[in-house]
Amino acid sequence: MPDATPSSLYRPSLSLLTDLYQLTMAYGYWRKGMQDREAVFHLYFRKPPFAGGYAVCAGLAYAVDWLENLRFTDEDLTYLRSLHGQKGGRLFEEGFLDYLRDLRFSCDVDAIPEGTVVFANEPLIRVRGPLLQAQLVETALLTLVNFQTLIATKAARIREAVGPDDQILEFGLRRAQGFDGGLSATRAAYLGGADGTSNVLAGQQFGIPVRGTHAHSWVMAFEGEEEAFEAYADAFPDDSVFLVDTYDTLEGVRNAIKVARHLRASGHELGGIRLDSGDLTYLSREARRLLDDAGFPAVRIVASNDLEEQLVTALKLEGARIDTWGIGTKLVTAYDQPALGGVYKLAALQRADGSGWDYTVKISEQLAKTSIPGVLQVRRFFNEEGKPVADMLYNTAEPLPEQLTIVDPLDPTRRRPVKSAQYRELLEPVFRQGQRVLDLPTLEESRQKARQEVTSLDPGTRRFLNPHTYPVGLEKSLHDFRTQLILDKRPQRPA
Numbered sequence: 001m002p003d004a005t006p007s008s009l010y011r012p013s014l015s016l017l018t019d020l021y022q023l024t025m026a027y028g029y030w031r032k033g034m035q036d037r038e039a040v041f042h043l044y045f046r047k048p049p050f051a052g053g054y055a056v057c058a059g060l061a062y063a064v065d066w067l068e069n070l071r072f073t074d075e076d077l078t079y080l081r082s083l084h085g086q087k088g089g090r091l092f093e094e095g096f097l098d099y100l101r102d103l104r105f106s107c108d109v110d111a112i113p114e115g116t117v118v119f120a121n122e123p124l125i126r127v128r129g130p131l132l133q134a135q136l137v138e139t140a141l142l143t144l145v146n147f148q149t150l151i152a153t154k155a156a157r158i159r160e161a162v163g164p165d166d167q168i169l170e171f172g173l174r175r176a177q178g179f180d181g182g183l184s185a186t187r188a189a190y191l192g193g194a195d196g197t198s199n200v201l202a203g204q205q206f207g208i209p210v211r212g213t214h215a216h217s218w219v220m221a222f223e224g225e226e227e228a229f230e231a232y233a234d235a236f237p238d239d240s241v242f243l244v245d246t247y248d249t250l251e252g253v254r255n256a257i258k259v260a261r262h263l264r265a266s267g268h269e270l271g272g273i274r275l276d277s278g279d280l281t282y283l284s285r286e287a288r289r290l291l292d293d294a295g296f297p298a299v300r301i302v303a304s305n306d307l308e309e310q311l312v313t314a315l316k317l318e319g320a321r322i323d324t325w326g327i328g329t330k331l332v333t334a335y336d337q338p339a340l341g342g343v344y345k346l347a348a349l350q351r352a353d354g355s356g357w358d359y360t361v362k363i364s365e366q367l368a369k370t371s372i373p374g375v376l377q378v379r380r381f382f383n384e385e386g387k388p389v390a391d392m393l394y395n396t397a398e399p400l401p402e403q404l405t406i407v408d409p410l411d412p413t414r415r416r417p418v419k420s421a422q423y424r425e426l427l428e429p430v431f432r433q434g435q436r437v438l439d440l441p442t443l444e445e446s447r448q449k450a451r452q453e454v455t456s457l458d459p460g461t462r463r464f465l466n467p468h469t470y471p472v473g474l475e476k477s478l479h480d481f482r483t484q485l486i487l488d489k490r491p492q493r494p495a
């Protein structure tokens with residue numbers, strides 16, 4: 001059994017970061033000579049997370065990196081060579097491993113940029129290219145995009161709850177789903193709206209500002225609380241935030257004020273105090289009063305303790321005086337919905353004789369789960385004020401009619417003729433024949449985009465409770481075509 005340590009997991013090749021069935025299907029396509037049939041797949045989710053009205057897409061930078069580095073190394077191939085089936089025979093023949101050794105990603109990829117607000121059924125990524133390759137990348141794309149989109153959305157909701165001015169610090173690493181869960185969650189949390197993190201590796205890797213206070217153990221390691229605060233202030237005279245709740249919170253605030261006076265006498269100012277238990281509304285109000293009365297109105301109040309967006313909303317409504325929100329577990333684990341159910345579905349396959357597309361559809365008993373055929377693009381329409389009003393999915397391989405009508409895929413009687421002249425195509429070219437054609441935005445740019453996109457939404461779509469469903473529909477000729485395809489594929493059983 002090879003030893004795997006965190007550092008050995010970050011390896012030159014992550015091409016085996018996939019489900020076995022992607023490789024068995026690849027082998028099967030190769031044996032059948034189908035590997036180069038052109039195919040189109042879409043990655044999308046069917047419901048925004050957290051019963052919300054939107055999601056903030058994230059993870060594309062990781063996905064692009066994974067695709068650019070897709071290579072089967074000798075080490076990967078040695079492992080694949082060692083795999084055997086139930087009866088002891090080798091799973092993959094040598095010729096296939098040679099094929100994998102020479103494989104170079106050659107698909108076209110179009111994607112919605114990180115930080116964009118997205119809705120159910122919209123392809124976040126479209127992969128078009130040789131069937132074997134377009135299928136092979138499914139699992140990695142899903143694992144990278146599903147998780148980061150989930151966490152970026154959670155962070156955006158927390159930003160909505162705290163408002164534009166307070167600071168959000170992400171403190172989740174210790175409770176994250178493993179070490180990469182921690183690292184990618186920090187990135188996505190920052191993209192979605194956090195201002196900083198306690199995660200030092202994320203600071204180094206992504207340039208996210210690192211921030212922090214100290215633990216209860218710091219106070220417990222000294223004779224008394226005041227002595228502990230003095231010692232911390234001595235080490236960080238301009239960067240101290242004292243955790244005041246180890247023994248008695250308001251007594252802790254008084255001790256913090258004493259040390260703040262000493263700091264001021266030597267030309268420094270206390271940065272803040274942190275509350276980590278008890279009634280955060282009452283304690284923050286009392287702490288604010290004590291600090292203000294003592295002449296320290298600029299000392300910030302940080303609060304932590306299992307916070308999430310609903311609790312933050314409640315604390316705000318109760319009149320809590322909190323300036324910085326330290327949020328860990330419930331942000332980085334997306335506690336109330338730990339997975340986004342994004343899927344990756346085949347939508348079109350070039351005919352064997354190369355004479356055009358055969359469109360494909362996965363039928364389900366639930367209409368919401370029936371896939372959408374085509375080579376899809378998402379067009380977002382805006383009103384005169386530049387606010388998004390509706391999104392339309394359409395098939396780029398077919399001509400568009402003059403007059404556009406959007407049909408709700410779940411209720412085809414709900415239709416909207418398109419009036420707005422302003423629109424944007426959401427999917428942008430990222431790879432052409434395996435070569436990257438897009439310079440990715442910086443994390444900072446994606447973060448700013450996320451905020452601007454969320455604030456451009458209607459308040460009804462932004463609210464937490466029973467949000468308004470933003471209109472996303474199929475262009476009518478796509479809807480008609482899909483309906484006919486479903487009728488053709490579904491067995492017509494006699495009553």
Ligand SMILES: Nc1ncnc2c1ncn2[C@@H]1O[C@H](COP(=O)(O)OP(=O)(O)OP(=O)(O)O)[C@@H](O)[C@H]1O
Pocket residue numbers: 276277278279280281282304305306307311314315318
């Ligand atoms: N004013 C408030 N309104 C609603 N919930 C609050 C309020 N103040 C704190 N909470 C939340 O109540 C929960 C319980 O907090 P509390 O400090 O009583 O328990 P605890 O975390 O077990 O404390 P300790 O860390 O001392 O063991 C936490 O999730 C906290 O964020």
Ligand SMILES: O=P(O)(O)OC[C@H]1O[C@H](OP(=O)(O)OP(=O)(O)O)[C@H](O)[C@@H]1O
Pocket residue numbers: 171172174175214215216217276304305306307326327328329330
């Ligand atoms: O509550 P979260 O949103 O997950 O935020 C992170 C929590 O992690 C720390 O607690 P922990 O008890 O691990 O250590 P401590 O001694 O520093 O409080 C910190 O005090 C927060 O309460």
Ligand SMILES: O=C(O)c1cccnc1
Pocket residue numbers: 171172198211212213214274304326328
């Ligand atoms: O710096 C902090 O206050 C911190 C860091 C990690 C977890 N909880 C708090």
